Amino acid sequence: MKQLVLEILPAADPTFANFVVGQNxxxxxxxxxxxxxxxxxxxxxxxxxxxxxxxxxxxxxxxxxxxxxxxxxxxxxxxxxxxxxxxxxxxxxxxxxxxxxxxxxxxxxxxxxxxxxxxxxxxxxxxxxxxxxxxxxxxxxxxxxxxxxLQILSDTEKKQALNAHAASRGLALREEVASYLLRHARRDMASLIGILDALDQFSLETGREITLPLLKQMSQPELFEKGSH
Missing domain, CATH: 3.40.50.300 (P-loop containing nucleotide triphosphate hydrolases)
Known part of the structure; x- marks a missing residue:
């Protein structure tokens, strides 16, 4: 499968409003x-x-x-x-x-x-x-x-954060996509949000719905190499 490389969209400014609080x-x-x-x-x-x-x-x-x-x-x-x-x-x-x-x-x-x-x-x-x-x-x-x-977010909290970010972009994030990200991508929230933003961009460019096959097609080694499997 051909691997497509996309630039990650600029991250939103880090604010109190977009910080996922968790236990902090x-x-x-x-x-x-x-x-x-x-x-x-x-x-x-x-x-x-x-x-x-x-x-x-x-x-x-x-x-x-x-x-x-x-x-x-x-x-x-x-x-x-x-x-x-x-x-x-x-x-x-x-x-x-x-x-x-x-x-x-x-x-x-x-x-x-x-x-x-x-x-x-x-x-x-x-x-x-x-x-x-x-x-x-x-x-x-x-x-x-x-x-x-400061406490690291649990996987459940990370999923909540990803869903909230997706909703802010008008997206519905499938459970299988969120689970795949948490298993295979870098686990810090900045990387996870960056991948989700890139996936949204890729979805718009290809005219395809955000699905697990689409995520796998655009997977970039530098973002996934440090994930836990």
């Missing part, structure tokens, strides 16, 4: 409250968990709540201020990757924000603060506020 309601509520202007909140919010749990999505959602985007180039710095004209926050993604100089910079930024009313530091990592291999003083600061261990 408390973390989402705290972040949404902290994103409101003139809100007195904890100085440090730390999110950690396995890849695909949504921590980076929530970090971007927090930034977008101020009409600002977490830029791609920030990946090189790993932390940056977000200023909405009233409050300057600091966002730090994947803190376990920070080199020594960046760790010192983030530590200083956290201390500076401690002096500013309503300023918040939101950071993410792959493990709890006490288990980070960072400068001890930085690990201590990151664990000084609210710490949330």
């Amino acid at each position: 309601r408390e973390a989402v509520d705290v972040l949404q409250k902290a994103s409101q202007p003139n809100t007195v909140t904890t100085k440090v919010i730390y999110l950690w968990g396995l890849p695909g749990c949504g921590k980076t999505h929530l970090l971007h959602a927090f930034a977008l709540a101020f009409g600002s985007a977490y830029p791609k180039e920030a990946a090189r710095l790993r932390y940056l201020p977000v200023d909405d004209g009233r409050t300057s926050h600091v966002l730090a993604d994947d803190v376990e990757t920070l080199d020594d100089a960046a760790q010192v910079g983030l530590f200083d930024a956290i201390n500076q924000r401690a002096l500013e009313p309503n300023a918040t530091v939101v950071a993410t990592g792959n493990v709890a603060p006490r288990d980070l291999s960072l400068r001890p003083e930085l690990s201590s600061r990151l664990g000084s506020g609210l710490v949330f261990a």
Whole structure:
């Protein structure tokens, strides 16, 4: 069978509205409250968990709540201020990757924000603060506020999320298609949503209904190679 390669449509901006909450309601509520202007909140919010749990999505959602985007180039710095004209926050993604100089910079930024009313530091990592291999003083600061261990969505919740996304595009997602995706595709929600968007595009281009045979025809190795079988 000929394999067709399609470009994945640009993903929607990560927002609180399109985050699939699952068991992470408390973390989402705290972040949404902290994103409101003139809100007195904890100085440090730390999110950690396995890849695909949504921590980076929530970090971007927090930034977008101020009409600002977490830029791609920030990946090189790993932390940056977000200023909405009233409050300057600091966002730090994947803190376990920070080199020594960046760790010192983030530590200083956290201390500076401690002096500013309503300023918040939101950071993410792959493990709890006490288990980070960072400068001890930085690990201590990151664990000084609210710490949330984000939970991966269950397969049932992922199916619900896929069905909701499909419905938002005017699609009815068949059970066999959703089940195949969860068995064979990359299991993080960004990849699953991307495949579904590409499948919708392919369906429109070919004039065919979204079915399992159609999905198998357009399957791209780079999206399916890391799925569980």
